[in-house]
Amino acid sequence: MTPLSVRDLKVHFAVRGPFNRRIGSIKAVDGVSFDLMPGEVFGLVGESGCGKSTLGKAIMGIHEPTAGEIWFEGQRIDALAPAARRAVRKSLQYAYQDPGASLDPRWKIGSSLHEPLLIHTDLDQAAREKRISSILEAVGLPDTHLDLYPHEISGGQQRRVGLARILTLAPKVVILDEPTSGLDVSVQATVLSLFRSLRETFDLTYVLISHDLAVIRTMCSRVAVMYLGRIVESGPTEAIFDRPRHPYTRSLVAAIPRIGGARVTRNFWLQGEPPDPGNLPSGCRFRTRCPKATDLCAREEPVLSTLAPGSVACHYPE
Amino acid sequence: MTLLAVEDLSLGFATEAGFASVLDRVSLSIERGQVLGLVGESGCGKTTLARAILGVLPRETARITGGRVLFRGADLLTADPASINQTIRGRAITFVPQDPFTSFNPVFTVGDQIMEILKWKSPRASEPAGHGWLPAVVSRYPADRKRADLDAVLELLDTVQLPRPKQMLRKYPHELSGGQRQRLMIAMALLPGPDLVIADEPTTALDVTIQAQILGLIRRLATERNVAVLLTTHDLGAAYEICDAVNVMYAGQDVESAPVDRFFAAPAHPYTTKLLASLPDASGTASGIPGEVPGLITPPGGCRFHPRCERADGPCRDARPPVDQLGGGHWVRCYHPHGGIR
Numbered sequence: 001m002t003p004l005s006v007r008d009l010k011v012h013f014a015v016r017g018p019f020n021r022r023i024g025s026i027k028a029v030d031g032v033s034f035d036l037m038p039g040e041v042f043g044l045v046g047e048s049g050c051g052k053s054t055l056g057k058a059i060m061g062i063h064e065p066t067a068g069e070i071w072f073e074g075q076r077i078d079a080l081a082p083a084a085r086r087a088v089r090k091s092l093q094y095a096y097q098d099p100g101a102s103l104d105p106r107w108k109i110g111s112s113l114h115e116p117l118l119i120h121t122d123l124d125q126a127a128r129e130k131r132i133s134s135i136l137e138a139v140g141l142p143d144t145h146l147d148l149y150p151h152e153i154s155g156g157q158q159r160r161v162g163l164a165r166i167l168t169l170a171p172k173v174v175i176l177d178e179p180t181s182g183l184d185v186s187v188q189a190t191v192l193s194l195f196r197s198l199r200e201t202f203d204l205t206y207v208l209i210s211h212d213l214a215v216i217r218t219m220c221s222r223v224a225v226m227y228l229g230r231i232v233e234s235g236p237t238e239a240i241f242d243r244p245r246h247p248y249t250r251s252l253v254a255a256i257p258r259i260g261g262a263r264v265t266r267n268f269w270l271q272g273e274p275p276d277p278g279n280l281p282s283g284c285r286f287r288t289r290c291p292k293a294t295d296l297c298a299r300e301e302p303v304l305s306t307l308a309p310g311s312v313a314c315h316y317p318e
Numbered sequence: 319m320t321l322l323a324v325e326d327l328s329l330g331f332a333t334e335a336g337f338a339s340v341l342d343r344v345s346l347s348i349e350r351g352q353v354l355g356l357v358g359e360s361g362c363g364k365t366t367l368a369r370a371i372l373g374v375l376p377r378e379t380a381r382i383t384g385g386r387v388l389f390r391g392a393d394l395l396t397a398d399p400a401s402i403n404q405t406i407r408g409r410a411i412t413f414v415p416q417d418p419f420t421s422f423n424p425v426f427t428v429g430d431q432i433m434e435i436l437k438w439k440s441p442r443a444s445e446p447a448g449h450g451w452l453p454a455v456v457s458r459y460p461a462d463r464k465r466a467d468l469d470a471v472l473e474l475l476d477t478v479q480l481p482r483p484k485q486m487l488r489k490y491p492h493e494l495s496g497g498q499r500q501r502l503m504i505a506m507a508l509l510p511g512p513d514l515v516i517a518d519e520p521t522t523a524l525d526v527t528i529q530a531q532i533l534g535l536i537r538r539l540a541t542e543r544n545v546a547v548l549l550t551t552h553d554l555g556a557a558y559e560i561c562d563a564v565n566v567m568y569a570g571q572d573v574e575s576a577p578v579d580r581f582f583a584a585p586a587h588p589y590t591t592k593l594l595a596s597l598p599d600a601s602g603t604a605s606g607i608p609g610e611v612p613g614l615i616t617p618p619g620g621c622r623f624h625p626r627c628e629r630a631d632g633p634c635r636d637a638r639p640p641v642d643q644l645g646g647g648h649w650v651r652c653y654h655p656h657g658g659i660r
Binding site: 048154156184188189192193212213215251254255257258264265268271273274 | 525582
């Protein structure tokens with residue numbers, strides 16, 4: 001059974017003018033569907049503003065979906081009553097982008113770790129402490145850190161505390177939002193290997209949201225590439241990186257600097273920047289930057305269709 | 319002649335906990351038209367070094383304890399501050415900041431902000447503005463120079479590939495994307511006709527496709543205009559893309575410097591090799607470096623990397639290794655470098 005599945009999800013934000021009149025909408029997520037396989041690491045990649053974080057937050061219920069369905073372990077969760085929704089959150093967790101900002105600066109790490117257990121379980125003090133110290137060991141932090149404040153520990157350690165907070169509740173699916181942003185490469189490597197080992201120990205399924213293709217490549221088994229609110233290509237990681245079919249994916253993969261390889265900046269072909277999400281072009285959203293765009297692309301929006309081993313939304317895939 | 323040479327620069331900041339030694343005898347040199355990458359992790363002192371060259375360290379807390387910063391042969395640390403202000407800072411040496419989002423004033427159009435720079439720092443100004451007894455603020459901006467400056471601005475905005483430059487100047491910063499703002503920042507840094515541009519992590523806040531465009535732009539402009547660029551970055555990939563040479567810093571010390579091809583093919587310092595091994599790759603074998611960057615108030619003696627280095631022994635703890643020339647412009651500061659030199 002798929003732990004999480006998203007069906008044609010749309011999240012639109014209203015753009016309001018004078019007197020709160022609705023004058024348009026930003027289609028942050030516009031018709032996204034995917035199924036998660038148990039135990040996999042599913043990557044969502046795209047540039048800033050493509051809607052990947054909005055998608056993650058909509059799954060959590062932080063943003064209200066405009067349309068579409070979200071299914072978690074056979075239960076439709078997007079239209080649940082708040083109390084029932086709270087129960088789901090225990091096994092579906094979200095790791096925030098900036099762990100420093102998501103810890104209360106006036107609480108010691110220990111209090112922050114007790115909080116989720118107080119809300120979601122009825123364990124007593126001693127049982128909570130036992131659980132917390134075993135989790136702390138799993139994420140590689142000493143017990144002495146319980147008495148420190150968030151500002152006293154480094155960025156990599158804050159990330160570990162954020163993870164420990166989530167793992168105390170034994171979730172099934174964890175959405176990791178930019179888990180390595182703001183970390184140095186030497187710390188990033190240790191945090192990524194921690195993610196890998198925790199996945200095996202706690203039997204987790206990850207949705208990994210990132211703009212860093214190198215991180216996606218080392219972590220994920222399957223990848224979906226988003227552009228302006230839509231998935232433009234998805235498939236197994238090797239296929240996406242070795243043989244990208246969509247022109248946007250090709251440009252993304254080409255833009256990664258390869259040490260020892262050819263310099264990409266010498267002849268990088270993608271020009272311009274993503275258009276304003278409040279004022280999307282007709283037809284294919286990528287056509288304003290695409291070298292292959294024709295009249296057909298302006299008239300008709302391509303749908304995500306199967307092209308083994310993945311799927312691609314393009315009229316002229318490679 | 320070397321355009322910029324930093325020689326044995328040491329400086330630190332007075333903090334409540336004591337004196338933090340942020341740079342410890344750091345040296346580097348740049349020639350015209352060269353792009354030099356200054357690579358290191360956060361807190362290694364690369365931004366402090368960039369600010370020391372520019373002379374914009376906080377005056378109350380920063381204390382320079384030794385060394386020289388030679389620009390075109392003259393020491394910037396001992397020169398008259400007023401003359402640096404008029405001829406060097408913002409004219410011969412300019413700066414591209416890390417964050418294009420907070421570096422613009424949100425309440426003025428970008429055109430106003432660009433013309434404000436040129437009012438004071440235009441290469442067409444025959445004499446420094448605001449001379450004499452009048453306060454500088456009330457000095458005029460001569461109309462004919464303003465026209466010439468505006469033409470130069472429009473031409474340069476076209477060079478940095480900003481569409482419709484005239485309309486662009488009337489926009490407010492929030493109306494522009496991050497990539498556009500960074501292009502404007504680069505244009506603003508080039509307008510005074512500098513010899514050296516210090517670019518402090520110019521692509522950190524940008525997406526990968528925009529990063530590739532901006533890096534390509536910096537490389538092209540440096541070559542075309544024969545401008546030296548000091549690019550500080552934590553991204554080894556970005557350094558590989560456009561730099562001619564790379565300097566590596568760790569916890570306020572320079573550890574290795576090499577031409578770019580030698581640097582990535584034959585790194586000698588243990589820190590450099592570990593940094594390169596930390597980059598994520600397809601096989602998922604990236605290793606990382608155990609331990610943490612030391613605090614700078616009581617830094618480890620000798621080579622500051624020794625607590626995290628498996629090759630470290632007695633001498634590493636006692637004295638900082640001297641510069642060891644490996645030939646071809648490649649040097650390393652290590653008693654036990656890779657490659658079996660010793």
